[in-house]
Amino acid sequence: MKYALLDRGDRLSRQLCEQFHTLAKDKGFTADDNSPDVVISIGGDGTLLQAFHRFKHRVEEVSFIGIHTGHLGFYADWKKDEIADLLELMKTTEPRKIQYPLLRVEIQTHSSSAVYIALNEFSLKSEDGSTFVAGIHINDEPFETFRGDGIVISTPSGSTGYNKSLGGAVIHPSLEALQITEMASINNRVYRTLGSPVILPKHHHCDITPDPEDELAIGIDHLVLEMSGVRSIVCKVAEEKVSFARYRPYPFWNRVREAFIGSGKS
Numbered sequence: 001m002k003y004a005l006l007d008r009g010d011r012l013s014r015q016l017c018e019q020f021h022t023l024a025k026d027k028g029f030t031a032d033d034n035s036p037d038v039v040i041s042i043g044g045d046g047t048l049l050q051a052f053h054r055f056k057h058r059v060e061e062v063s064f065i066g067i068h069t070g071h072l073g074f075y076a077d078w079k080k081d082e083i084a085d086l087l088e089l090m091k092t093t094e095p096r097k098i099q100y101p102l103l104r105v106e107i108q109t110h111s112s113s114a115v116y117i118a119l120n121e122f123s124l125k126s127e128d129g130s131t132f133v134a135g136i137h138i139n140d141e142p143f144e145t146f147r148g149d150g151i152v153i154s155t156p157s158g159s160t161g162y163n164k165s166l167g168g169a170v171i172h173p174s175l176e177a178l179q180i181t182e183m184a185s186i187n188n189r190v191y192r193t194l195g196s197p198v199i200l201p202k203h204h205h206c207d208i209t210p211d212p213e214d215e216l217a218i219g220i221d222h223l224v225l226e227m228s229g230v231r232s233i234v235c236k237v238a239e240e241k242v243s244f245a246r247y248r249p250y251p252f253w254n255r256v257r258e259a260f261i262g263s264g265k266s
């Protein structure tokens, strides 16, 4: 098996990386940063986002595994003291491939068009923090004119990230959908938005038309791009999916409970 390893860069993650390489060599695995079968991240969910973006050009070929250096995460669901167990399972067991939907974002400016893929979400704000204004269309029909701090469009697995902080719903990643959440919309007699999160199925799309004069801060997961001259943004569920290699069950709702509710025992 060929694997690539990416760590958060802190001392513990780097130590665990060394440990992984040593144990993996004993098992006959080969480190390969160019064409790995499996990509392992050591750090947190944020590190897995980085690993995803490093290898998204091979998203149809690779499976991801996340090792968390702290608490268990949503993508990083192995603990730091379980590396030997994980490698033994990688050697002896065929994993289940769990696939999660991704978000496709196409951004058109006066002079260019670019496509981005997000694992968690896409966010849109004014670059200088001023009020952001944009027209929102759903399936080519005008829906609302948004005025406020910004907009987040998330995947189901990203629904527990930025989206949840904005009051969005938590969506099970087996549902192929995207969710639009507002950041502090201005609602008065003049400006009106729906005011609640909207969930679109795979065959729908959402278009955002900001003022092309505006300087925008565009977030794609952990990445931030500054852009001007944006004429339109088309968001839809991507055709491709991300795969995670699962060697043991860790149901999504258990992860949600562990992260946000706890065991309930005092």
Ligand code: NAP
Pocket: 043, 044, 045, 046, 047, 049, 073, 074, 076, 120, 121, 157, 158, 159, 160, 161, 162, 163, 165, 220, 221, 222
């Ligand atoms: P960060 O600001 O250093 O950390 C953001 C936190 O979000 C970390 O605790 C991270 O977990 C956690 N996280 C990442 N993906 C998640 C998911 N799908 N469900 C639940 N929690 C998740 O940034 P980062 O580590 O580079 O991660 C970027 C992500 O941060 C963005 O994609 C966005 O979802 C989130 N974010 C949230 C807010 C907010 O809630 N107000 C604002 C900006 C960005 P780990 O500690 O395990 O890495």
